[in-house]
Amino acid sequence: MSARTVLSLVTAVTALTLVTTGCTSTKTAGSGGTEITLVTEGKLTTCTHLPYEPFQFRKGSEVVGFDVDIVDLVAKELKVTQEVVDTPFEGIQTGEDLNAGKCDLAAAGMTITPVREENLDFSGPYFDATQALIAKKGSPYTSLASLKGKKLGVQQGTTGETYAKKNGAGVETVQFEDVALLLTAVKTGQVDAAVNDNGVLFEYVRKNADLAVTTEFETGEKYGIGVRSGNTALRKEIDKVIKAARSDGRYDALYQKWFPAAPKK
Structure with a gap:
């Protein structure tokens, strides 16, 4: 095998790796100095399945909703912006999209269940x-x-x-x-x-x-935000942000914004 052939193979393998795993960028969380690895530099990528109003749905050219606003709080803490990816629910609940590097987290009005916990890690509950x-x-x-x-x-x-x-x-x-x-x-x-x-x-x-x-x-049932199995740093960051939002009133404000007709929680 010639040196040129070896070089071509290495280049091809490198290119394939980038396509299948996506470029990663390490970001530092807003507190504690924890390093969070994201699939796209400067963005917190969310997998969801549209529409699921009022958790996530299109309003004009934007995707909005309760889940979107909750994840925006996490993105703000990480000093990045959220990008929402619409994908079939099956790929979310099986963990396939997270494992493939399609997104950093999944927020899709998703109930925490034992079966799903075998496929991905959940944040603490954020919605009953x-x-x-x-x-x-x-x-x-x-x-x-x-x-x-x-x-x-x-x-x-x-x-x-x-x-x-x-x-x-x-x-x-x-x-x-x-x-x-x-x-x-x-x-x-x-x-x-x-x-x-x-x-x-x-x-x-x-x-x-x-x-x-x-x-x-x-x-x-209780909803959780999903991350790839073993992505402890991001899961802990989500938990920290949600806990803070519940304490300082931001969570209640978002709930009242998106659930005006719901019974009191």
Whole structure:
């Protein structure tokens, strides 16, 4: 093998490494001097799955929402800006996007579960959630039992889907890729009702008076922000920022901004 061939191989391998792992840049956290490694210099890259209003959704050319604002607090502490990447939820919850260097963290209204904890590391809980049922206002669907023999919309890969299949004996579940398609199906009568996280459903009925949240199921879920397994430095930084925001009132201000119609937390 000639020296030129060896050099070409080295160059090719180097280029492939850069493509598959992305360029990294070490940043220093705002406190404690901890070094945080980011996939793109000057940016905190967030993987999410749109739309999931009011946690993350497009407003004009921007992606906004409660999760976006929470991560912005972390980005500010790191003295970088947030960049949001829209990606299928499956790649988020399996940890594939984080492992591939697609993003630094995942903020997608994502419930902490034992299965997901095998694939990625979570911050401490930042939001309490539960499952709820949405249907046409005045409909008789106020429980899973009342939907026996009826069609119930569920979002693919979510805890709502798991709950409905486990507890909805005799109910026909219809799977949708995202929450926008799910809620449109309820509104247009493709399904009789749908199950999803209460925060999303309360916001939707606030803007769609023909629908109602007919019941909630106390599932005791908590959302966490995901990072690649072993990325302790970034996980601790997220926890530190959220703890500070809860203490100084910034968290409460964001909650009131994005959940004006929700029951008191």
